Amino acid sequence: MDNQSLGNIKFINCLPLHYGLSHGGFGEKLSIYSATPAQLNQLIVTEQLNISPVSSIIYAQNSEKLVVLPNVSISAENALESIILVSKHPIEQLKQARIALTSKSATSHGLLKIIMHHAYQASPEYFVSPLSLDEGVLEDAEAVLFIGDDALMAYHHQLAGYYYYDLGGEWKKLTGLPMVYAVWALNRKFADLNKDYVQMVYEKVTGGFQYGLTHIADAARTLQDTFSLTAAQIVHYIGLLNYQFSPAHEQALLTYYRMAHDLGLSPNITEIEFAKVVK
Numbered sequence: 627m628d629n630q631s632l633g634n635i636k637f638i639n640c641l642p643l644h645y646g647l648s649h650g651g652f653g654e655k656l657s658i659y660s661a662t663p664a665q666l667n668q669l670i671v672t673e674q675l676n677i678s679p680v681s682s683i684i685y686a687q688n689s690e691k692l693v694v695l696p697n698v699s700i701s702a703e704n705a706l707e708s709i710i711l712v713s714k715h716p717i718e719q720l721k722q723a724r725i726a727l728t729s730k731s732a733t734s735h736g737l738l739k740i741i742m743h744h745a746y747q748a749s750p751e752y753f754v755s756p757l758s759l760d761e762g763v764l765e766d767a768e769a770v771l772f773i774g775d776d777a778l779m780a781y782h783h784q785l786a787g788y789y790y791y792d793l794g795g796e797w798k799k800l801t802g803l804p805m806v807y808a809v810w811a812l813n814r815k816f817a818d819l820n821k822d823y824v825q826m827v828y829e830k831v832t833g834g835f836q837y838g839l840t841h842i843a844d845a846a847r848t849l850q851d852t853f854s855l856t857a858a859q860i861v862h863y864i865g866l867l868n869y870q871f872s873p874a875h876e877q878a879l880l881t882y883y884r885m886a887h888d889l890g891l892s893p894n895i896t897e898i899e900f901a902k903v904v905k
């Protein structure tokens with residue numbers, strides 16, 4: 627990786643983009659660095675990467691230093707199968723529980739805290755853990771939050787005796803809004819000094835997503851041997867996501883930011899500043 631690399635989330639949620647980059651020619655002239663959202667968040671904040679998808683809360687926490695690429699996000703209107711709380715007890719009984727949080731996320735940590743506080747009047751004790759179910763994360767917690775492929779696998783291979791909650795659905799019930807999980811963030815100074823490069827990345831990311839969505843059945847077939855999901859399940863999952871960043875998404879994200887701020891999780895952000903690109 628060098629700081630001119632474009633960050634990339636190595637989860638199935640970005641399959642359309644991955645396919646557009648690899649099969650649609652949109653990856654040409656790009657150096658790409660793939661990692662988990664939490665790793666990309668850290669690399670953007672420390673300026674080791676200049677453009678990357680990041681957890682959406684990272685923009686609120688670093689808005690003086692970052693701007694956001696317009697028209698692209700990882701969002702969902704409702705339940706999405708990949709932001710999942712696995713619990714030993716019904717969620718109403720987690721008021722004082724210990725809850726483990728995946729070490730791959732940032733936005734969904736805040737999302738769970740908002741939902742527990744507002745929808746369940748609960749104040750559990752939270753701690754970050756890298757462990758999976760198989761590695762015993764629930765030996766030390768009443769519930770665990772997973773995101774991305776870990777959550778998708780947990781959702782599709784549910785174990786008897788556990789309760790599963792889809793936080794996209796819980797957020798929709800609480801606010802009536804879509805949820806914006808990730809945005810493409812850029813270092814503000816880098817964006818000002820590298821307009822041509824930023825324009826190129828904008829075209830490749832938005833064009834790559836479009837290509838991948840148009841060829842989603844082919845894209846899903848490239849994964850079906852790697853994951854214990856069928857191509858149809860992958861196509862269905864991608865259909866639950868939305869990769870635009872419409873004014874309605876922007877308002878939904880600002881609502882999330884306000885609620886995160888009220889819980890002391892981020893500064894008070896009332897607008898999102900976008901990188902200037904020709905659309």
Ligand SMILES: C=C(O[C@@H]1C=C(C(=O)O)C=C[C@H]1O)C(=O)O
Binds near residue numbers: 663
């Ligand atoms: C929909 C998802 O969106 C993501 C959730 C993120 C987070 O919680 O911080 C960050 C990036 C995205 O990968 C997912 O990972 O399932």
